[in-house]
Amino acid sequence: MHTIDEIDVEILSLLGEDARRPFSDIAETVGLSGPAVSDRVARLQDAGVINRFTIDVDRSTIQGGVPVFVQVEVVGADVDALRERIGDADAVEHVFVTAEGDVWFYARAEGRNVRRWLEELLENGDLEYRVTLMDDVEWRPSLGGTAFALTCAECGNTVDSEGESATIGGDAYHFCCSSCRDRFETRYARLEEGA
Amino acid sequence: MHTIDEIDVEILSLLGEDARRPFSDIAETVGLSGPAVSDRVARLQDAGVINRFTIDVDRSTIQGGVPVFVQVEVVGADVDALRERIGDADAVEHVFVTAEGDVWFYARAEGRNVRRWLEELLENGDLEYRVTLMDDVEWRPSLGGTAFALTCAECGNTVDSEGESATIGGDAYHFCCSSCRDRFETRYARLEEGA
DNA sequence: TCTGAAAGGCCATAGAT
DNA sequence: ATCTATGGCCTTTCAGA
Numbered sequence: 001m002h003t004i005d006e007i008d009v010e011i012l013s014l015l016g017e018d019a020r021r022p023f024s025d026i027a028e029t030v031g032l033s034g035p036a037v038s039d040r041v042a043r044l045q046d047a048g049v050i051n052r053f054t055i056d057v058d059r060s061t062i063q064g065g066v067p068v069f070v071q072v073e074v075v076g077a078d079v080d081a082l083r084e085r086i087g088d089a090d091a092v093e094h095v096f097v098t099a100e101g102d103v104w105f106y107a108r109a110e111g112r113n114v115r116r117w118l119e120e121l122l123e124n125g126d127l128e129y130r131v132t133l134m135d136d137v138e139w140r141p142s143l144g145g146t147a148f149a150l151t152c153a154e155c156g157n158t159v160d161s162e163g164e165s166a167t168i169g170g171d172a173y174h175f176c177c178s179s180c181r182d183r184f185e186t187r188y189a190r191l192e193e194g195a
Numbered sequence: 196m197h198t199i200d201e202i203d204v205e206i207l208s209l210l211g212e213d214a215r216r217p218f219s220d221i222a223e224t225v226g227l228s229g230p231a232v233s234d235r236v237a238r239l240q241d242a243g244v245i246n247r248f249t250i251d252v253d254r255s256t257i258q259g260g261v262p263v264f265v266q267v268e269v270v271g272a273d274v275d276a277l278r279e280r281i282g283d284a285d286a287v288e289h290v291f292v293t294a295e296g297d298v299w300f301y302a303r304a305e306g307r308n309v310r311r312w313l314e315e316l317l318e319n320g321d322l323e324y325r326v327t328l329m330d331d332v333e334w335r336p337s338l339g340g341t342a343f344a345l346t347c348a349e350c351g352n353t354v355d356s357e358g359e360s361a362t363i364g365g366d367a368y369h370f371c372c373s374s375c376r377d378r379f380e381t382r383y384a385r386l387e388e389g390a
Numbered sequence: 391t392c393t394g395a396a397a398g399g400c401c402a403t404a405g406a407t
Numbered sequence: 408a409t410c411t412a413t414g415g416c417c418t419t420t421c422a423g424a
Binding site for chain 4: 391392393394395396397398399400401402403404405406407
């Protein structure tokens with residue numbers, strides 16, 4: 001049962017600014033030793049909070065293709081399968097799933113013929129889709145200082161040092177108080193029983 | 196006047212997968228020495244191809260709020276100003292600008308009242324917008340091998356080893372041949388004169 | 391722009407608290 | 408979960424091509 005606290009948040013913020021920053025630097029900033037930071041980063045990776053260390057590339061100078069935003073209306077098809085299929089395509093950069101189960105994505109369509117590329121990507125399903133030509137994209141990895149504030153999974157309030165965290169069903173959740181956590185866990189258990 | 200070649204592209208791809216991968220590992224993969232890779236990475240940063248080393252964080256576990264996708268119809272307003280204002284907001288993760296000049300973004304709306312949060316973010320302008328509740332997001336930094344293919348800034352064709360690159364006005368551009376580059380530079384110079 | 395050697399710094403492990 | 412100490416690896420610098 002791991003706990004995520006403000007120091008973790010601070011570490012995430014620092015790594016967001018520069019992921020190659022030495023752990024010893026981070027250690028000094030947050031008031032820990034190097035190995036302690038290393039441990040915490042390893043834990044954050046295990047918990048799935050850090051998906052990966054990566055680079056933010058200015059793709060406009062590097063990758064060609066026509067930038068498009070596609071909104072696919074998913075009816076009578078497997079959303080997860082489609083989402084995975086789309087996400088695996090090389091040209092696709094962002095994949096969204098709406099609450100209604102539609103799949104939207106941003107991509108740089110390869111080749112000159114966008115329609116053909118799309119039909120192939122969607123496997124000639126009879127799905128309706130809408131294509132919008134795009135101009136510019138921006139992804140914001142970390143932002144200022146408050147970007148990584150913890151919020152209670154139960155009530156939505158900010159989690160301070162009094163709060164607690166728990167790994168439930170493989171995912172990390174954070175709570176502002178133990179009663180919120182109890183409520184969440186109870187609800188989660190009920191949901192699992194039902195499924 | 197720097198040149199970006201396939202080795203640079205390979206390095207970018209490898210760093211996209213794991214930005215903390217040792218340069219010596221990369222060196223072995225691409226067939227260079229460690230210092231050579233270090234030099235190339237430094238050059239890629241200077242040229243603005245690499246914006247930053249960063250981490251991809253699973254925000255769903257860290258940041259609360261309601262995930263929404265907002266499509267703002269921009270009429271009679273400054274697109275760039277709005278885009279910047281939205282991009283600077285803490286809760287906003289992805290910003291898109293359509294070819295028609297509308298601004299779309301993905302964010303985790305803070306607090307319980309999404310409408311109020313939005314009105315504030317859009318500065319009570321009379322802009323029309325559409326909000327869609329979202330379920331899931333995925334961002335793909337680097338993808339397979341072909342993701343970082345170079346394309347000619349002048350004609351859009353793929354740039355191979357015969358091509359060349361140049362830093363013009365502080366930005367890196369790539370060309371499939373010298374005539375494309377000449378044409379681009381001429382046009383650029385003319386544009387600058389005009390301004 | 392690359393290589394190779396050497397110096398300095400960084401990370402991971404071990405063992406104790 | 409954290410610390411200190413240490414061994415080994417990684418990065419950078421520099422000279423030479």
